[in-house]
Amino acid sequence: MRRSLDFLYDSAAALAAFFLFALLVMVLLSILGRQLNFNVPGIDAYAGYMMAASGFLALAHTLKRGEHIRVTLVLSSLGAGVRRWLERWAMGAGALLAVLFAFYCVRLVWQSWAFHDISTSNDATPLWIPQLSMALGALVFAVAAVDEFFIEWNGRPQRADGEALRHE
Template identity: 50%
Template structure:
């Protein structure tokens, strides 16, 4: 199971990187076609969809890599047992928040599908299509937070954060 989850987070991060390239391609195409006097409708919207997909799909990989911003000033001042308790409390709160985000992201996709919502821009894209990346990204992020919470409850120490590695 560990290998599967680690692979899931890695693949999610890789797909996020592909969407970042999509942002680049859409923006460069938009600039180039404007210079040539050609209008391709929806390029700005697709850049935005790609950026949102990249952001949401990168959440789990970033979290599991220890790259999310974390204020460790209070944690470092506590004894080991207090640090663990505060960390678990924060992770449990994060579980509740990410579960909520995951639920409402999925509901948004279903609502957009049932109401036949389409983009108001030139592209006319059914909105449930780009919203899928948000729902999938939040689901994988929720899994990652629950995974980390379970690991910490079992006494498995967290991976060292990169910002802390620089000073050790």
Template identity: 45%
Template structure:
């Protein structure tokens, strides 16, 4: 079980690291586009690539943010409940969220499949095959679904979720 736990945590952290790389890619694309404009050149497709990287950063960061407690959770109700009702509410919340994430990932997969099958390309200057950036959406959705199922099983078996509260991040919002 410890090996599985380390593997899942590595997947969540790895997806978070890839999301950070996507943010760095956005920065580099914007700087490259600015330099191209200043020098009188054009960087075709830079805005599209930055958009693809933004989608990648968003979807890849979901599971990592969940495991680190960075998602917005309204816990005022959970904190007011006793142990039994709190556990039932968390089971319901994680179950519903996992079902929605699985539903999204299933249909996103078929969306990407048909984009690949019909060889759809971007309408912008870059003419990128759309299944490539869309695949990141499926991968991120699948990792989020895995993280939600992981937390649901943890609540069912151990009685509490695995979300760590990041008090440092939370203190900036207060």
């Protein structure tokens, strides 16, 4: 199961890297267009779609690598028992919020598809298409957040200095 989850997180990260590269291509194409006097309609909108896709698809991988911002000032001043319960509460609340976020992202995609929403820019892209990457990233992030919650609840492995391991 762990290998499958890690493969899911790594696949989402690879897809995020692909969209980041696609964003670079869009920006370079836009620059070239200005320099060589040609226009690619909707390129700014597509660059925005690529940026959103790369950001959302990288969320789970970033969480699993322990790279999300954490404020440890309060945690470091607490005893081990209180710290453990506070970590569990925080991971539980984070997992709940991630699941709710994923639910509403998927619902947004479905509504955009059902109502035939299109982009207001000149590309007139059906909005459910770029929103799919957001929903997929939010779903994978929700899986990772629930995974982290269960790892925390079952007793995250500790390092020799007493700090919890963040890199699985």
